Amino acid sequence: MRDVSHLPPALRGLRLPLLGAPMFIVSGPELVIAQCKAGIVGSFPALNAREGKGEPAQLDKWLTRITEELDRHNQANPDHPAAPFAVNQIVHRSNGRLERDLEICARHKVPIWITSLGARAEVNEAAHGCGGIVLHDVINNTFARKAIEKGADGLIAVAAGAGGHAGKQSPFALVEEIRDWFDGPLILSGAIATGRALLAARVAGADLGYTGSPFIATDEANAPARYKEMIVTGSAEDIVTSSLFTGVSGNYLRESIKAAGLDPDNLSTGQAATMNFGSGSSKAWTDIWGAGQGIGVVKAISRAADLIARIEEEYRAAARKIASEFIR
Numbered sequence: 212m213r214d215v216s217h218l219p220p221a222l223r224g225l226r227l228p229l230l231g232a233p234m235f236i237v238s239g240p241e242l243v244i245a246q247c248k249a250g251i252v253g254s255f256p257a258l259n260a261r262e263g264k265g266e267p268a269q270l271d272k273w274l275t276r277i278t279e280e281l282d283r284h285n286q287a288n289p290d291h292p293a294a295p296f297a298v299n300q301i302v303h304r305s306n307g308r309l310e311r312d313l314e315i316c317a318r319h320k321v322p323i324w325i326t327s328l329g330a331r332a333e334v335n336e337a338a339h340g341c342g343g344i345v346l347h348d349v350i351n352n353t354f355a356r357k358a359i360e361k362g363a364d365g366l367i368a369v370a371a372g373a374g375g376h377a378g379k380q381s382p383f384a385l386v387e388e389i390r391d392w393f394d395g396p397l398i399l400s401g402a403i404a405t406g407r408a409l410l411a412a413r414v415a416g417a418d419l420g421y422t423g424s425p426f427i428a429t430d431e432a433n434a435p436a437r438y439k440e441m442i443v444t445g446s447a448e449d450i451v452t453s454s455l456f457t458g459v460s461g462n463y464l465r466e467s468i469k470a471a472g473l474d475p476d477n478l479s480t481g482q483a484a485t486m487n488f489g490s491g492s493s494k495a496w497t498d499i500w501g502a503g504q505g506i507g508v509v510k511a512i513s514r515a516a517d518l519i520a521r522i523e524e525e526y527r528a529a530a531r532k533i534a535s536e537f538i539r
């Protein structure tokens with residue numbers, strides 16, 4: 212396993228080598244603040260912060276709230292400071308807010324910028340200009356190389372089984388191919404729902420893990436009760452992969468597809484050209500609920516801090532067990 216000394220300061224000194232993944236609609240200030248206070252990087256998509264026409268930018272308000280609450284926490288708990296937070300930017304031509312959101316994030320000196328669905332040099336420059344780092348999310352080695360060429364500092368490898376827009380590749384194949392040429396920060400995403408899985412990600416060559424779906428079943432998540440219940444009762448067999456809802460392949464809860472009157476086993480193929488992040492919430496995400504294959508271990512709705520404590524306990528127990536086998 213690699214030590215963490217090569218990582219940028221924002222990714223060092225965490226209680227656990229873990230980022231709470233950004234989730235459309237689901238992640239907002241409550242969840243981010245709870246994740247950061249509990250010692251892991253919390254994140255949200257900038258597009259979740261929406262205001263009515265003519266109203267002041269909600270993103271500005273959210274960033275002020277997050278920064279102030281974390282500052283207060285740090286003053287009261289100098290021995291257990293909060294982890295830094297991240298904002299996710301969807302770098303897709305249909306995202307008409309991108310330029311404005313970049314300006315707001317730069318003004319608030321956002322420490323970690325996560326970019327998805329497009330690598331653009333000017334976004335990386337905006338982040339670097341305010342002292343931030345950029346982690347770009349990729350589903351294969353070709354996109355990984357492009358992202359680093361354009362100036363990203365690190366990569367989030369989204370493997371098969373992840374919630375939302377997942378990759379198709381095995382995490383072992385994906386991490387090995389990227390690690391063959393890339394020595395910088397590498398984060399693995401996809402069905403990392405236990406401390407054991409997090410340790411496995413690090414052993415496989417990643418520096419940190421990235422966990423989304425288990426946080427849907429937390430008190431702080433912005434998700435309807437029925438959605439949280441489906442995470443608690445569901446398992447890998449309840450996850451359906453389809454491109455119908457957004458034009459790109461993604462993982463969704465079978466029951467939510469049925470509830471929307473569709474047959475999850477007979478879904479037509481979507482068209483990439485239909486991807487649209489410009490208009491409000493689409494049927495995908497509001498009615499068709501995203502989730503990854505790791506949800507089988509989520510047995511109850513809990514506070515985010517309790518979920519993180521559970522993952523930490525498992526992570527340390529797994530590390531002790533492995534160490535005892537090798538150090539005799």
Ligand SMILES: Cc1cc2nc3c(=O)[nH]c(=O)nc-3n(C[C@H](O)[C@H](O)[C@H](O)COP(=O)(O)O)c2cc1C
Pocket residue numbers: 232233234235237256299326327348369372373374375376400401402403421422423424425500501502503504505
């Ligand atoms: C409901 C949902 C919404 C998501 N929305 C986004 C998003 O807006 N931007 C993004 O980069 N990733 C998004 N993702 C992907 C996550 O950031 C992450 O890659 C994934 O949740 C990790 O897999 P896991 O859910 O198995 O932990 C979403 C995932 C889910 C489950």
